Amino acid sequence: MAVKKFTTMAYSNADEMVFGRAKSPVKAGLGLEIGAGYTTAEVNYAPRPEAGETKEKLVNEYQRITKDIMSRMVQVGFPSVVLETEHVQQMTNHPTWGAEVAHAQKTIMEEYHEEYGIKCALRHTPGDVRENKDFLQLRGDKYNVVMESFEAVADAGADLLSIESMGGKEIFDYAVLRNDVPGMLYAIGVLGSMDMEFLWQGIAKVAQQKNVTPAGDTDCAQANTAMFIAGGLLDKNLAHTLAIIARSLAGARTLSGYEAGAKGPGKDCGYENIIIKGITGMPMAFEGKTSTCAHSDVMGNLIMQCCDLWSNESVEYHAEFGGTTVQCWSESLSYDCALMNTALKSGNEKILRDLLMASDRFRDPQSYILAYDNAYKVGQAIVKDGNDIYLRSKNAATECCNLLKSAEGLEMTKFETNALNKAAAELAALTSDSEKFMSDCMEKYKAEVKVFKPENYAL
């Protein structure tokens, strides 16, 4: 598949961006069109651990999950739903397992669609199993297993193909624990982008052959690691200013998937998707206040501001007072979507978008930058040097720093401000020569990070 870099924004200004509408909607599954004027819940789930013992148990578990969700959607009268199955490792390592699960789920969804007319689609997200015990192994046999998994689930009924790719993580894990911003840039912006470009050309090719949608990726492995280490306001593990620099870098990195053939909707845990939506105009999934079952964040309302799919990230399947977990969370998500869809239908979408955004805008440096107006500016910084993965990443991080430094109404601790100033100075001191940056980093991290294997990136 050809790679086409983004050098302009899809939207002429930030205010054009709203939830439920994308410049390039995606038709998928059974009557669904994502980003075409309405929002849809995307329900995520994890099987109970004991269900992974055999293929039969696992398939049975996913059948229960699927039936539970579809029946609750119909019982409460919601018009559409997306189900996302993030593979447990057995399902990717044994492509027939993933295929049988996808087939079982899609069969149930087809029955509901046929009987009730509910619009629905199935996303499958194979695990990025391209690693062995000690090292990432991004190319070769493991890559082939991942591609076989995509082929199998697409054949069996998955409508949307996604992955949470891991490229750059070996350097990132080292850099983030040492406040090493150039290292984070190298990991996310350069190595992550290179791997995504390689990987997504393969996924897009499979999707084209199977006539399904190559949906999108997320920088879960890196930017979410930073977000989780940063934690809440009182946690002392990472400055939140550094976490949002990592997220801005992820904007430049995750874009690579869409340049290599992905068409959206982007993966829910990619909080960088607001930047991606501004650049590509493709529909995006987000998670926030209704993913507290999986993790906490500091922007639960704000991140809903421009979603096309609204997700709960993941919840283990078990019973709650209100039904099974997937029933409870799918209902909560869908009520949120009903509210957004009412706003869209009544012409009040920008008011609701702004209320969501304003309620969290000053909660944290992370929410401040991911507010749609600031995220749009980070997007502009990326496309300015869109053809150069190093420069555009550097631009994204630099713009993030500039926006925070000039922020009005955002209070930051001295620690956050000091970390920000140090990061900004380090970024300003970086070369504008991509090749020099690459060779300097290669030398440094080959010496410092034992598990770094340049051949993973064809370097």
Place this chain on the structure above:
Amino acid sequence: MLIVDKEGILIRYNVKMEKSMTPEDAAAELYPKDEIYRAIAEAIFEGEEDDVIEGLEAAIAAGKEPIALIDDALMVGMKVVTELYDQGVIFLPNVMMSADAMLEGIEFCKAEAGSSPKPKGKVVVHVAEGDVHDIGKSIVAALLRANGYEVVDLGRDVPVDEVIAAVKKESPMMLTGTALMTTTMYAFKEVNDRLLEAGIKMPFQCGGGAVNQDFVSTYELGVYGEEAADAPKMADAILAGKGLAQLRAIFHKH
């Protein structure tokens, strides 16, 4: 675009509660008085490996014993770092960088002396079988080392057999296990059962990702570690004579 004043909507408690003292000021109050030791402790705090070695060379030239320097200077400097981390004055990356500098210093002292010091205790750390997410384990290992414990790091995706064999070989005071996924954390139960079968009763600290207190409470040796920073605290509690029931009483916070 709608911008609303945050008053009454949110409070940045971290800003409200931030201590007025800078990390450097706070550290200055804790450094040793002896100038030779102080220079090494300061270099540890700053995470400057070259300065640590330079300080150690100067100390040895001044007649200090290399092995004694580990306790008298390196660990003293590291204690400044861990104390300020516990107080919320400095953040984790500072601890990691200081730990790197301290470890380099220890290796230098060992090479100079041709012998090794006696650690506070030995801890075996691992990531559950089937799980390759190891950043949590790396933090646990660094914090344990920073607090003077010897760490035997088995790495990630460690088969149960390998964990049991390592425990038998190393006889640690504590075993830790981390896992990101609910699907892999069940290996901890197997480790627990195999340890009991072998007649080994020792604290098995488990944490990370989807691991929770309810799950860890279901097997006899399990003690839940909610934060990586709980690992050295738990090791200290074991050294102080706390048994499994007491460890659970202290560290099971929910």
